Amino acid sequence: DIQLTQSPSFLSASVGDRVTITCRASQGISSYLAWYQQKPGKAPKLLIYTASTLQSGVPSRFSGSGSGTEFTLTISSLQPEDFATYYCQQLNIYPQTFGQGTKVEIK
Amino acid sequence: EVQLVESGGGLVQPGGSLRLSCAGSGFTFSSYAMTWVRQAPGKGLEWVSGISGSGLTTYYADSVKGRFTISRDNSKNTLFLQMNSLRAEDTAVYYCAKGQTLSGSLGYDYWGQGTLVTVSS
Numbered sequence: 001d002i003q004l005t006q007s008p009s010f011l012s013a014s015v016g017d018r019v020t021i022t023c024r025a026s027q028g029i030s031s032y033l034a035w036y037q038q039k040p041g042k043a044p045k046l047l048i049y050t051a052s053t054l055q056s057g058v059p060s061r062f063s064g065s066g067s068g069t070e071f072t073l074t075i076s077s078l079q080p081e082d083f084a085t086y087y088c089q090q091l092n093i094y095p096q097t098f099g100q101g102t103k104v105e106i107k
Numbered sequence: 108e109v110q111l112v113e114s115g116g117g118l119v120q121p122g123g124s125l126r127l128s129c130a131g132s133g134f135t136f137s138s139y140a141m142t143w144v145r146q147a148p149g150k151g152l153e154w155v156s157g158i159s160g161s162g163l164t165t166y167y168a169d170s171v172k173g174r175f176t177i178s179r180d181n182s183k184n185t186l187f188l189q190m191n192s193l194r195a196e197d198t199a200v201y202y203c204a205k206g207q208t209l210s211g212s213l214g215y216d217y218w219g220q221g222t223l224v225t226v227s228s
Contacts, residue, residue, distance in 0.1 A: 101151040
């Protein structure tokens with residue numbers, strides 16, 4: 001199975017900060033990577049797919065990049081509603097594994 | 108409007124069985140892959156199982172292979188997860204989610220509200 005390792009696992013940031021989360025795959029997955037946001041008690045929300053394609057309706061402050069084994073999710077200017085946990089998921093090979101998550105909290 | 112509504116969760120004893128359902132509406136159900144993802148209390152997301160739009164191809168996590176069976180009834184727009192030989196470590200909120208393609212390679216854009224499965228004596 002492909003392992004996804006996110007870093008950091010926890011991030012403390014302020015409104016307006018630029019935030020970057022990294023997801024590393026144990027083997028190449030081309031660009032078959034998605035990013036999700038999850039708030040407590042809610043289902044995940046798809047933010048980005050194929051590593052860099054913004055899902056419809058998602059604010060442009062979210063962006064993704066990378067291919068192969070290293071990927072990043074960037075929030076250009078953190079907003080109050082962005083405090084949540086973020087997960088990457090590889091979609092190249094089944095099982096479609098998730099990273100362990102990155103919790104973004106208010107500094 | 109796309110909607111996914113799960114049902115069938117509850118309390119079950121170790122070794123028991125449960126069948127989860129996920130009713131889809133607002134889209135052409137048979138045109139999209141579907142998946143089950145679970146989240147144990149206070150933990151991260153774990154992919155459980157996936158099925159192609161036609162239902163002919165299924166996939167499972169090693170942790171549930173041989174115990175869980177995914178299926179779909181495209182005539183009733185419903186996804187199922189039959190869970191047998193349940194263990195305490197299967198306790199989680201189970202989400203169904205809709206793929207953006209027949210194969211599920213572009214992520215999952217709509218999710219149900221989740222149904223809680225608790226395995227305990």
